[in-house]
Amino acid sequence: xxxxxxxxxxxxxxxxxxxxxxxxxxxxxxYMYWYRQDPGMGLRLxxxxxxxxxxxxxxxxxxxxxxxxxxxxxxxxxESAAPSQTSVYFCASRLTSGYYEQYFGPGTRLTxx
Amino acid sequence: xxxVEQDPGPLSVPEGAIVSLNCTxxxxxxxxxxxxxxxxxxxxxxxxxxxSSGNKxxxxxxxxxxxSSKYISLFIRDSQPSxxxxxxxxxxxxxxxxxxxxxSGTRLSIRP
Numbered sequence: 001x002x003x004x005x006x007x008x009x010x011x012x013x014x015x016x017x018x019x020x021x022x023x024x025x026x027x028x029x030x031y032m033y034w035y036r037q038d039p040g041m042g043l044r045l046x047x048x049x050x051x052x053x054x055x056x057x058x059x060x061x062x063x064x065x066x067x068x069x070x071x072x073x074x075x076x077x078x079e080s081a082a083p084s085q086t087s088v089y090f091c092a093s094r095l096t097s098g099y100y101e102q103y104f105g106p107g108t109r110l111t112x113x
Numbered sequence: 114x115x116x117v118e119q120d121p122g123p124l125s126v127p128e129g130a131i132v133s134l135n136c137t138x139x140x141x142x143x144x145x146x147x148x149x150x151x152x153x154x155x156x157x158x159x160x161x162x163x164x165s166s167g168n169k170x171x172x173x174x175x176x177x178x179x180x181s182s183k184y185i186s187l188f189i190r191d192s193q194p195s196x197x198x199x200x201x202x203x204x205x206x207x208x209x210x211x212x213x214x215x216x217s218g219t220r221l222s223i224r225p
Contacts (some may be wrong), residue, residue: 041217042216099164101147107156
């Protein structure tokens, strides 16, 4: 059981470049989330999904897109990266009845220069 | 005003000390109160949760919820260097559609 995995672990982009972050979970969880974590700002929700084929905006969705074509995968896309998107990105998942527990991946450290 | 407020610290205490971490919140609908622990360069992990008010103890850790004051606490007894981490409080309502709202985290360091 790998839990929640994220690919890649590190990435450096130039301003204007695009990339996709992949999150995969093997726990058959319905709900999946993408957060960014910045010093002093805590975890901020970018987008989330309540099931395969569904997505919804979170607190800070601008500049990001997501897709959930398969239940186990949740992709986060940056179409035109900006230095303000330099952050650590975490994916998380939970059961429908998991009102208090989310399982987090190890994070992706992204730097945009 | 943020829904959940948490002092970012950092907090540094000697090994063996009792540590008190706190959060305040504004949404009276919250029913689940959690503490997540995040080690450096890792994802957060659930440490403890409490449903509604009261206390919950798990080994050296005690979680307290005071809904009348909208205040939650985490106490760590006999603190160890391995407890050094960032502690995030978190809250949610009893609903399958609910999102967990996280505090910004308190960085804790236990000095040997």
